[in-house]
Amino acid sequence: MYRLMLVEDDEKLSALVAEYLAGYEFSVDVVSRGDAALPRFRELRPDIVVLDLMLPGLDGMLVCRQLRAISNVPILILTAREDTFDEVSGLEQGADDYINKPVQPRVLLARLRALLRRGQPATRSDDLVFGAFQLSRENRTVTWRGRPVSLNSTEFKLLLVLAESAGHVMSRNDILLKMRGIEFDGLDRSIDNCVSRLRRKLDDNDGERIKTVWGEGYLFSPSAWDA
Structure with a gap:
């Protein structure tokens, strides 16, 4: 089972994602604030991260930069922001993929699996x-x-x-x-x-x-x- 850290302040969306992915060998840990993401990441050591950009406490772009500074874990940005600049900026900050909300659950699952296939996460060594x-x-x-x-x-x-x-x-x-x-x-x-x-x-x-x-x-x- 892969450990996934979902940084998302929308409780309903978080619950839906966690419930869906639980059926596909993902254990989902939800973090609802940007400023809580890094400490939880250090504790959890997830295999992959799904990150919203509009977060209380700390902007998702800064969270992405913090995570990338200490780990090569795959990061997928899932956000309602549709500006191309945000997508380019997110990828430049170290994200591996970028998806706009809303997204079909099966599409999210496919993207996550693709990221995990690209490389062996450190926590799976x-x-x-x-x-x-x-x-x-x-x-x-x-x-x-x-x-x-x-x-x-x-x-x-x-x-x-x-x-x-x-x-x-x-x-x-x-x-x-x-x-x-x-x-x-x-x-x-x-x-x-x-x-x-x-x-x-x-x-x-x-x-x-x-x-x-x-x-x-x-x-x-x-x-x-x-x-």
Whole structure:
């Protein structure tokens, strides 16, 4: 599932986009203010950004410039502005594509897929890095605060599932489906036991890095891994 950050202050449009894209392997995180986009981007580390231009707090052009200064993540501008100057300016600020509102959902989906095919986003590489935490998909290794962490196969798979969905709550059912292809039966405590082992090995005794969201599941907190 791709993580998409939607910077849009129109709540109705945001809800429609999020609902539609959820059916096509996109997890959508909505930011409603321009001045909140950069901090949320650093925390979320999305695979792609959809950005409105007319935003409260900070103009979308400036947001685009800020994001491009720190990342090569694909940026698609989705705006009601129809002036050619705005389109040229947006692309010059670092956007990869520019679409005028209103847009058909299937057209937006096609543009997003095309952008993702053009290059491998940094967050989809073999390494997942959050502060002093690093996980290598290729080598199946985990490093925390500069030292290797010894994990068995189940522990690594669970940590990978959680880290790939950093910032999003994963239910036990979702975790088991990704790890084993089976559904949670309501009695299986293997996930809870494995999380407890991971917390011990990752010095997370207070559960701030791998958080328990009561009644929902677990959340890998992307901003809690500073050394």
